[in-house]
Amino acid sequence: MRPIPSFSLHRPKTLSEALELLQALEDARPIAGGTDLLVLLRDGAVSAKHLIDLGGVHELQYIREENDEIRIGAATTHAQLLRSELIAEKTPLLHEAAASIGSVQIRNRGTLGGNLCNASPAADTAPPLLALNAEAAVASTGGTRIIPLGDLFAGPKMNSLRPGELLTEIRFPTPPAGSGTSFQKLGRRRGLTLAVINVAVYLCLEGGVCREARIALGAVAATPIRMPAAEEMLEGRQLSGELIEAAASACRDQVRPIDDIRASAEYRREMAYVLTRRALMDAWERARRDTL
Numbered sequence: 001m002r003p004i005p006s007f008s009l010h011r012p013k014t015l016s017e018a019l020e021l022l023q024a025l026e027d028a029r030p031i032a033g034g035t036d037l038l039v040l041l042r043d044g045a046v047s048a049k050h051l052i053d054l055g056g057v058h059e060l061q062y063i064r065e066e067n068d069e070i071r072i073g074a075a076t077t078h079a080q081l082l083r084s085e086l087i088a089e090k091t092p093l094l095h096e097a098a099a100s101i102g103s104v105q106i107r108n109r110g111t112l113g114g115n116l117c118n119a120s121p122a123a124d125t126a127p128p129l130l131a132l133n134a135e136a137a138v139a140s141t142g143g144t145r146i147i148p149l150g151d152l153f154a155g156p157k158m159n160s161l162r163p164g165e166l167l168t169e170i171r172f173p174t175p176p177a178g179s180g181t182s183f184q185k186l187g188r189r190r191g192l193t194l195a196v197i198n199v200a201v202y203l204c205l206e207g208g209v210c211r212e213a214r215i216a217l218g219a220v221a222a223t224p225i226r227m228p229a230a231e232e233m234l235e236g237r238q239l240s241g242e243l244i245e246a247a248a249s250a251c252r253d254q255v256r257p258i259d260d261i262r263a264s265a266e267y268r269r270e271m272a273y274v275l276t277r278r279a280l281m282d283a284w285e286r287a288r289r290d291t292l
C-alpha cells in the first residue's frame with residue numbers, strides 16, 4: 001500500500017487560530033476526521049504540505065436550536081448527530097442519514113463538515129440538508145458569509161470554498177408541526193456502504209394540502225441536487241398516491257446519472273423513481289401523523 005506523503009500537522013484550539021494558520025501557510029488544508037482526506041492523500045488525488053486539524057476546535061462542535069433554527073457546528077461528528085435528541089425528534093431524516101454512514105469507527109471520526117466539503121455526489125448528509133433548506137456559514141480571517149448549501153457543491157469532489165475559508169456551521173429552519181420527512185438510501189449491501197443513490201424528502205401539509213415540498217437526490221448528477229419540477233407538481237395540491245407517482249416519475253426524467261463501479265446510469269434512473277416514491281409516501285404518512 002502507498003504510504004501517505006509527509007506533511008506538517010497543526011493543532012489549533014480556536015477557530016480564529018485555525019483561520020490564521022490556513023491563511024498564512026502555503027499549501028495548507030483543513031482536516032477534521034480524516035476519513036476522506038487521508039485516503040485522498042494516500043492515493044495522490046490531493047496533496048498538502050500542512051494540515052490544519054479541526055479536531056481540537058471545540059467551538060465547531062455543537063447542535064442547538066435558536067429562534068426556530070437548528071444550528072450544527074461543522075466539526076460535529078456523525079456519532080454526535082446520532083446521539084442528539086433534538087436531531088432525532090425534529091429532523092429524523094438527518095438522524096437516519098447519519099445512522100447510515102460507514103461503521104461505528106467512521107461515524108465516531110467523520111464530521112458533518114467533512115462530509116459536505118468533500119463534496120461527493122453521494123454524500124449521505126447532503127440530500128437531507130438540501131431538503132431542509134439548509135444554509136452554510138463560511139468563515140475566513142476577513143469575516144463570515146452565508147450561502148445556500150447547494151452553492152457549496154461545485155462538482156464531483158469539488159467544493160466552492162475560496163482559499164483560506166472554512167465551513168463553520170450548517171443551519172436550517174426547525175421543521176414546523178404538520179411536516180414530515182424521509183431519507184432513503186440504496187447501497188450495494190445493507191451496511192458499511194456508499195450510496196448507489198440516496199433521496200431525502202420534506203413535506204409540509206396544511207389541511208391535507210401540500211404547502212411545501214422539497215426533494216433532493218444524491219449520486220444522480222455531478223452534485224447532490226433538488227428536484228424543482230417534481231416539487232412544483234406537489235405544492236398547493238391535495239396529495240394522493242397518483243400524484244406522488246407522477247412526481248417520482250418527474251425525478252426519473254430530471255436526473256443525469258453516470259455509469260460507475262457501483263451501478264449503471266439506467267439502474268440509477270429507475271431507482272430515482274423507486275426511492276423518491278418511497279420517500280414521498282413515508283414523509284406524507286409522517287406529516288399526516290404530525291397533524292393528528
Ligand SMILES: Cc1cc2nc3c(=O)[nH]c(=O)nc-3n(C[C@H](O)[C@H](O)[C@H](O)COP(=O)(O)OP(=O)(O)OC[C@H]3O[C@@H](n4cnc5c(N)ncnc54)[C@H](O)[C@@H]3O)c2cc1C
Nearest residue numbers: 032033034035036037101102110111113114115117124167
Ligand atoms: C470505510 C468508509 C466508509 C464510509 N462510508 C460513508 C457513507 O456511508 N456515507 C458517506 O456519505 N460517506 C462515507 N464515507 C466518507 C467519509 O467518512 C465522510 O464523508 C465523512 O463525513 C468525512 O468527514 P471527515 O471529518 O472525516 O472529513 P475529512 O476527511 O477530514 O475532510 C474531508 C474534506 O473536507 C475538508 N474539510 C473538512 N472539514 C472542513 C471544514 N470545516 N471546512 C472546510 N473544509 C473542510 C477537508 O479539507 C477535506 O478536503 C466513508 C469513508 C470510509 C473510509
